[in-house]
Amino acid sequence: MRQIFILVIVLMANCSSEAQSISWQEMAPGVWKGVVGKPESYDLLQASGATPNREAISHMGKAVFPLAVEDISGMVSDGKTYLRFPLDKAEQIYGFGLNFQTVQQRGKILELHVDNFAGKDNGRTHAPTPFYVSSKGYGVFINAARYIKVWAGTAVLRDSKHPPEPKDRNLDKTWTSRPYSDGVEILVPAAGAEVYLFAGPKPLDAVARFNLWNGGGCLPPRWGLGFTQRVQRLYDADMVKKEADDFESKGYPLDFIGLEPGWQSKSYPCTFEWDPKRFPAPAAFVKDMLDRHIRLNLWTNPYVSPESSIYSGIKPYTASHTVWVGAVPDLSMESARKIFFGQLKKSQVDIGISGYKFDEVDGGDSYLWPDVAIFPSGHSAEQMRQTYGLLAMRCSMDMFRQSNRRTFGLVRANNGGGVSFPYVIYNDYYNHEDFITALINSGFSGVLWTPEVRASKTAEEWLRRFQSNIFSPLAMINAWSSGTKPWTFPEVAEQVRQLALLRMQMMPYWYSEFARYHFMGIPPFRAMNLEEGFGDGTQKQNNMAGLETNPYEEAVIKEVKDQYMAGQYLLVAPMFIGQTSRKVILPKGNWFDFYTGSFAGNGTVITVTPGLDKIPVYVKDGGIIPMMKPRLHAPAIGEKMDLEIRYYGTKPGHYLLYDDDGETFNYEKGEYSFREITITPGASGKPVCTISAPVPGKPNTIGDVRWIFPGHE
Numbered sequence: 001m002r003q004i005f006i007l008v009i010v011l012m013a014n015c016s017s018e019a020q021s022i023s024w025q026e027m028a029p030g031v032w033k034g035v036v037g038k039p040e041s042y043d044l045l046q047a048s049g050a051t052p053n054r055e056a057i058s059h060m061g062k063a064v065f066p067l068a069v070e071d072i073s074g075m076v077s078d079g080k081t082y083l084r085f086p087l088d089k090a091e092q093i094y095g096f097g098l099n100f101q102t103v104q105q106r107g108k109i110l111e112l113h114v115d116n117f118a119g120k121d122n123g124r125t126h127a128p129t130p131f132y133v134s135s136k137g138y139g140v141f142i143n144a145a146r147y148i149k150v151w152a153g154t155a156v157l158r159d160s161k162h163p164p165e166p167k168d169r170n171l172d173k174t175w176t177s178r179p180y181s182d183g184v185e186i187l188v189p190a191a192g193a194e195v196y197l198f199a200g201p202k203p204l205d206a207v208a209r210f211n212l213w214n215g216g217g218c219l220p221p222r223w224g225l226g227f228t229q230r231v232q233r234l235y236d237a238d239m240v241k242k243e244a245d246d247f248e249s250k251g252y253p254l255d256f257i258g259l260e261p262g263w264q265s266k267s268y269p270c271t272f273e274w275d276p277k278r279f280p281a282p283a284a285f286v287k288d289m290l291d292r293h294i295r296l297n298l299w300t301n302p303y304v305s306p307e308s309s310i311y312s313g314i315k316p317y318t319a320s321h322t323v324w325v326g327a328v329p330d331l332s333m334e335s336a337r338k339i340f341f342g343q344l345k346k347s348q349v350d351i352g353i354s355g356y357k358f359d360e361v362d363g364g365d366s367y368l369w370p371d372v373a374i375f376p377s378g379h380s381a382e383q384m385r386q387t388y389g390l391l392a393m394r395c396s397m398d399m400f401r402q403s404n405r406r407t408f409g410l411v412r413a414n415n416g417g418g419v420s421f422p423y424v425i426y427n428d429y430y431n432h433e434d435f436i437t438a439l440i441n442s443g444f445s446g447v448l449w450t451p452e453v454r455a456s457k458t459a460e461e462w463l464r465r466f467q468s469n470i471f472s473p474l475a476m477i478n479a480w481s482s483g484t485k486p487w488t489f490p491e492v493a494e495q496v497r498q499l500a501l502l503r504m505q506m507m508p509y510w511y512s513e514f515a516r517y518h519f520m521g522i523p524p525f526r527a528m529n530l531e532e533g534f535g536d537g538t539q540k541q542n543n544m545a546g547l548e549t550n551p552y553e554e555a556v557i558k559e560v561k562d563q564y565m566a567g568q569y570l571l572v573a574p575m576f577i578g579q580t581s582r583k584v585i586l587p588k589g590n591w592f593d594f595y596t597g598s599f600a601g602n603g604t605v606i607t608v609t610p611g612l613d614k615i616p617v618y619v620k621d622g623g624i625i626p627m628m629k630p631r632l633h634a635p636a637i638g639e640k641m642d643l644e645i646r647y648y649g650t651k652p653g654h655y656l657l658y659d660d661d662g663e664t665f666n667y668e669k670g671e672y673s674f675r676e677i678t679i680t681p682g683a684s685g686k687p688v689c690t691i692s693a694p695v696p697g698k699p700n701t702i703g704d705v706r707w708i709f710p711g712h713e
């Protein structure tokens, strides 16, 4: 349960309409809370139930308050909370949720509103997390379940301490329609809000503190990091079994299959009951699949059909309005949760279903409940919209926890507070370039994102999309509409197979990187901007259309949004359709080609022509990548894996290899270990490698270890 903080000092009187500085209380080393007005009792952290990992935060050490207290202000006026944070001239800010087209957010006006992304970064997105991180190394989080408006360095105070110079637009070429703004201003439509400040010193430290305050990142089961295929809608049990057999016989890895609409007797609205014709014997079917080493994940949205057996029971705990004629359970109420998740548990989880895809819990406005809907808990429609995804994830994780089984699934809405939930966001937008920008941005906001593969026009597109997908949190084909398979394009079927096998080989690396996310708060997929030696990677581009077309247009900032960090050591630079070569920015320090180990560059921009078969990937000097042999399924509980540990470059390398049973929550009781790997260049030129001994009494899944030195003679 979330801790109750008592020592909160409320400086801002409810009626005060003059901005005053906020009084801050240090909650943990480098984490401060400030209160303005009277915050609502229902907020993001309350809805998610996030429990801060205080021990891990303390481990990061003490930090000084990162801003001048007098530069942050707040007040309540007109029943709303007004907040202001300072911005330096050279400062960049990142975050504000899962944006798809831009990484830097300075200069944006956003309304943070849970929604299905509609092609424009305006704050309406699947996870509009009210958190931003500054290039100066601190983070700000607004803990409010409201549609929050943000002016991220656009508004100029009349009495600013750093006012921009007034200029004559007609005579002065340096006139700009966006005069310099020295603040981030935020409007919360509630008469109070809790605000958190997270210290650095580096931006990544601030992100880590935010994640740890939210409970740390999720730790998926090992099988969640394998490969998953979502079959076409209306598949029946035999078709699903055949799909699994095809994967096996053709030698493609597969850990779980997603069933799309069609497994329920009715959907849109849903019954949450198996269809008796397509799945006449669900328990036997699920068991049969588990015997094939294949787990199942079920698509659903939460809107209850009048024909569902739970309809009459749950009706009193549903909203005034429906979605696709389905009743909307008020998941903030225990009575609704009990009935809804009770049905899922009894009918599906108890017979071995391993996870869910909670669809359409985000929006859009045309079908979701309107803001005038009434929920029986008394929470407003707006609050429910901002937290519905959080509630669905929280309850479903609790449901799996009851049987001590971890889950890994999909969701279309998340928000602040949802860092520790084992759910990956996806959508229908399907723009490969923007999918990569979303992957970059996910790391600023404590969420996971998959650039899923669906259909493609050409084999080239198929392969390019597949390549970036296997370097993401969830390697998945979503064939719900197209019915595609990994081998759909025969001319690249073998390349796709090899990529899927590479994903499996890298499982020990991915798993350890998720453990870092969980225990240390470091996102497994991150922007280059969080990487030391990168800089901010921006260039101003003057391509203004002219006065006639838009007299207020500004030069655009060109930024790096097509390469990212995957785990501690890898830099991934996806190729897009039609590209035969691309530029890759290598930060300061030596970087090596992932495939060959050859030196690639140091603090430079390289142009690469990798051919269709390869996605460019680079490894930092001293990089250690623990891998295992190619295989079709994740190791079973208790199974030992032989490792192939790769080492790149010449710098001494250090890695913490995570190990536990891979499936249960026993790690929460301390049943895990980090095995320490160190590699130093030996006198004879041959690296000297060590791995610490297994910790007595802890799960040990590591068999023989072979050391590999790509690029070394």
Ligand code: GAL
Residues within 6 Å of the ligand: 260, 261, 299, 359, 360, 427, 428, 478, 480
């Ligand atoms: C969409 C979802 C797709 C698929 C489909 C099924 O909302 O984004 O991935 O699940 O529903 O109807």
